[in-house]
Amino acid sequence: MKERLREVDANLLLSLHALLEERNLTHAGERMTMSQSAMSSALTRLRKHFNDELLVRSGRGFDLSPLAERLRPAVAEAVEAAEALLGTQREFDAASSIRRFGVSMSEYAMTVLAEPLIRLMAEQAPGCSIALDTLDEHGAFETQLMRRDLIIGPLGYDFPGHTQPVFTDHLVCIVARDHPRLAGGALTLADLAAMPHAVAAFVAAGEHKRPLEIELERQGIADRTVLVQVTSLLTLPFAVGGTEMCAFVPSRLARRCLGILDLAIAETPLATVGITEAAHWHPGREKDPGVAWLRRLLYEVAVAVETE
DSSP states (O other), rough: HHHHTTTTTTHHHHHHHHHHHSSSSSHHHHHHHHOHHHHHHHHHHHHHTTTTTTTEETEEEEEEOOHHHHHHHHHHHHHHHHHHHOOOOOOOTTTTTEEEEEEEEOOHHHHHHHHHHHHHHHHOTTEEEEOOOOOOOTHHOOOOOOHHSSEEEEEESSSSEEEEEEEEEEEEEEETTTTTTTTTTOOOHHHHHHHHHEEEOOGGGGTTTOHHOOOOOTTTTOEEEEEESSSSSGHHHHOOOOOOBBBEEHHHHHHHHHHHHEEEEBBBBSSOOOEEEEEEEEGGTTTTHHHHHHHHHHHHHHHHHHHH
16 A cells, blocks of 8 residues: 555645545645646546545545545555655645635534634635534544544534534523423422423434433433434424423523523523533644634634623
8 A cells, every 4th residue: 555655646645635535526626726627637547546436426425435445544644744754734824715614513513603603714714615514413423523624512422533622501491481380480300300301312422321311310300201302402492382391402592592482491400511512623634724723713713602
């Protein structure tokens, strides 16, 4: 494999690195400041050299061939070594760059961060753009981490890669404003044990117990009645509105929904359950000047969010 890599000229090696990381001709071209046709030509030459497809069409995108999967870490190592030796890693000039960043977020993080992040990027890097999507619903986070510049999701679920906390929040209990069990704006432990609950599934949790579940068990409510399970945290308030159910959601999300869905935040005897949303990135992007700038930008957004 290394012998094959030695036969690839430097320009093709960089193109190969971009293609294996992005798995997309357009995104790889933007990363290399090359047109899609030029990147397609580079891929053709690489396919001929390795006698392998490298990128295999899968639906609307591409998957790596088995050979490409084996090549990827060696290529990343070769490019990193060349940049360290030759000092060719370019500084990121936000004011003049036309880079398109790829960021995946949990749905909740998107409601908090998307608007200020896009606004601040427009101010500091007017030529740059950002492609936002949600975390992979099937839990293929390692694959998503390789394809995206940053992933932002809840802390505490053993996501791979490097991590930077972004913002914190806490869970609150929401119910219909006229719920018959709501007394003085509060619910008792007996109420929580008797009431039906709505919950959101989270694939990443796997075998992990969520902090809320741990607190409910501590209070003797491990066997709560889950009447509705939804796939999106953002739909929980809509599921609860006008029903006798309750649900626990981040406070920022709850406050946005109280008026339009006629909900109330109920005080409960449970201890405060805090949550942290964090940025995660692939170790191969640690020294990428553009991604380092994006992390600093995210930090500025996070400071503003936390002081609201």
